[in-house]
Amino acid sequence: MQVDIFGEHVVVQGYIEANSAPIQKMKRVVDNVCGLKRKVRDITDILSVVKKNEILLSRKSFRKASGYLGYEQLEFDLGENLTSSSNAYLAPSLSNLEIPLQISSLFSGAGIMDLSFLEAGFDVVFALELDKDAVETYRHNIGSHVIQGDITKIDKSRIVKAPIMIGGSPCQGLSNSNRYTNYLDNPNNLLLKHFIDSIKNNKNCKVFVLENVPRILTAGEGKFKDEIFNVLSDFEITAGIMSSADMGSAQARERAIFIGSKIGKIELPAPLLKPEEYKTVREAFKGLHDTIPNQRHVSKPKKVTLERMSAVPPGGNVFSIPDNIRPKGQHSDMYKRLEWDKPSVTIVNPRKSCILHPEEDRILSVRECARLFDVSDNFEFKGKLSSMQQQIANAVPVRLMRSVAEAIKTSIQRFNDALTNFNGLQLV
Template identity: 50%
Template sequence: MFNFVKNKIAKRSKTRGGITFSDKELFEVSAKFKYVVDSKNNKVILLQTEKANGEPLDWKSKAKKLKLDLENSLIRSGTVSRKGKNQIPLVDIRNQIANGVFGDADYLQVNIYEDTVIVEGFETQNDKLPEEKSSGKAKKQNRIRSNGRTKKASVFDISQFAKTKKKFEVSFSKEELRQVAGQSHSFHIESILSYSEGVFEEIKESLENVHIPLQVASFFSGAGLMDQGFREAGFDIVFALEKDEQAAETYRHNNGDCIVVDDIQRFDFSLMKDAPVIVGGPPCQGFSAANRKTNFLDNPNNALVKRYVQAIKESSKCKVFVLENVPQILTAGEGKFKDEIIQTLSDFDITYGVLNSADYGCPQERSRAIFIGSKIGRIELPKPIYQPHEYVTVGQAFMGLHENIPNQTDYSKPNPDTEKRMRYIGQGENWKSIPDNLKTPKMLKGNTHSSIYRRLEEDKPSITITNVRKSNILHPTENRVLSIRECARLFGLRDSFEFVGNLSSKQQQIANGVPVQLAKAVGNVIKKAISMFNVRNKTESFVLV
């Protein structure tokens, strides 16, 4: 296929935590680059940031041309360093990238041909490091110095090494490697899984079962806001379950016919389409302290949470789950409710916490408790992307709105008494600004929630959006409650997402939703974990550009 030049042996670096490889012909010392893990397309991209002579390169423009999402990608830096007194260029591929590409191989054999370099991974029980093999013109290069004298190295092929098994093979172009060294911006490595010898043939045949696709089964799907976030993160929703017919119609109108209208308490889980990721936000009201006889999951008010947990346990393919709820679920009974969920799903490694949607670019401050359970390694909750001074505001969210945008004219018209009350309320104020002669008896008693008659502020994110008709959440400058489209903007939905049903139903559909940016942030950390799992199990290709 190609004329063989030589081979080299590389070993996992215990001190560096990665794989090191050196070759004078292929690399140039001091070239700098960034590793970008593009988990959406299951690729790792290497973008040169600086030539060996220190000349900077516009790597972000290159990333833009490659349509990389740098904001949601794992990025690591690398530099071609030097090895030994002869200043031999050394490439050091660290940590997750090394582990992802090279798995558990004890040795790498790098076979260098005239036009191609093939890296083979082996595992062995013998600690002896095989030496390099040369042929043809390369023999002169394959000599080692000892005490000032030059001697010929032993010829050795690790594939013939006793008790050694081949684990994988990676092939790439020598010219493409030269490009990385400073003559161009990129190179390409394509994984070729090349298992052999009995058990590895069996592994090869079973790779399809090991591979985890980006597929989601959704429960309590509502109008599909949480699912929309996962879609934008790159997932396919293959199954959705929702009890409310009008909410399901909105879901179907925007997202297709994967939704089933049924009550989860009656639904036969054997009829669901299995997916490796299950998401859902089951309603629960039973936050009163549990006694010694009754656990939180046994409280009838929490029957839907218990049923959702059962759906997760009965799914044979579930590798990751998300449980979304109100923050009180973490503190109920001094944390006992949370502990019951974790104990019942003890075969998952579970992380949990409270996330604020404004931290992820949503123009609404909405705090939600999030559990992420994983069978493929611990998945941490997404870190905030925006600081408070960077939050998206109501004014920014409402820019460009007009009556021709779907759902913008869908809002409740106030009666005369209600409109009178609205006139007295400034931005950031609520029912307390209403004169006493116009207050309701409940207001006069002082036990009215702070969100009632709350007028939004243009220069701040919105408060948590509940049912705007019931709470009378007011437009910043107009004496009316928010429209469905205005609410949708505050949940991060695109204007192409249209709500259907009667007005009352649409108002409740949006109030029950999860902000898209928050759901997308959760989806992104899960997607990265799945991608790295697939790489570790040799079911994905790395393409370095």
């Protein structure tokens, strides 16, 4: 057995002999190296061995697993044979450290982010959302574990302390004109602060995911991001921008993703597709018809709006509209008409921004938007039309978040497998 200490992490490795050399001969080599040279060496430098098991623990987890006050007190006497009973006292503690794939979700919306994790094999045991219609959609499609409530007012003891916490909390205080420090104290970022406080108050939390607008990474020349890292310094945090088109969605939507972990750093997943391989609007809309839920949920344009729409070619936008009927709002995504053979632009509220069908003079239906978010047709949105349009606009494409979920699942399974292997390790 070899124990390596790297900063805040302890790696325990179990080895078996690689050939038929007697154990006593191997032990004598170890005695000679450690007794005479008095130098720390890697076991593979002095013995012909093959690694059989490995476990990665934080200092805190290692102390909990071993039952010692500190790992510094552990002593290994290489002059005595170690038997399988030597690690028997670890088994109960190590089994308690295994992490179930259970999630508490905050700012859950209609449940699209949760859906991504469900598809990856996780179990969402708690969800919290303020909007009544979004909660109705969540309950109809996912489950009754969702609570309608305000995170700033709810009794925090009602939030299930699951080992994984996810959320996409809104925050508006991102302008460089704001204070360059204490972004988390900005009243406009109160909801984000409550999300972070919920993570800190959950001693069981091993992994968290925060999804937000890309601007959060650069606000205040990166100082907002630094504040988040500092406040959650118990976690190893990876943060970056991901594009849903890279992960197979027919929508070019960029989001900032934070993954915090207490079981070793979890990297953001790498792109799956090259730009020339991106999924197109045509592919996403294939097979749509009016009997599919939410396909007929679409706002009807007024006469002047219809006239504006008719002036916009594929790929065009508000600036394609003649000056005499052009609306005052002139953001480049307004009156944006999608193109059949490209991914869509970022889908915001299709009614407010007037995002146009590739060839029909109308905005996108709720179902068409859902297709661009990778939401299956059996997922039915509920509530008022305006609410359904906002619910989907607030979502994160399923394929993007599912790739994040799968990266987290792989890390958790590796951690749990290491615990299992360590429990079964035969030491001689």
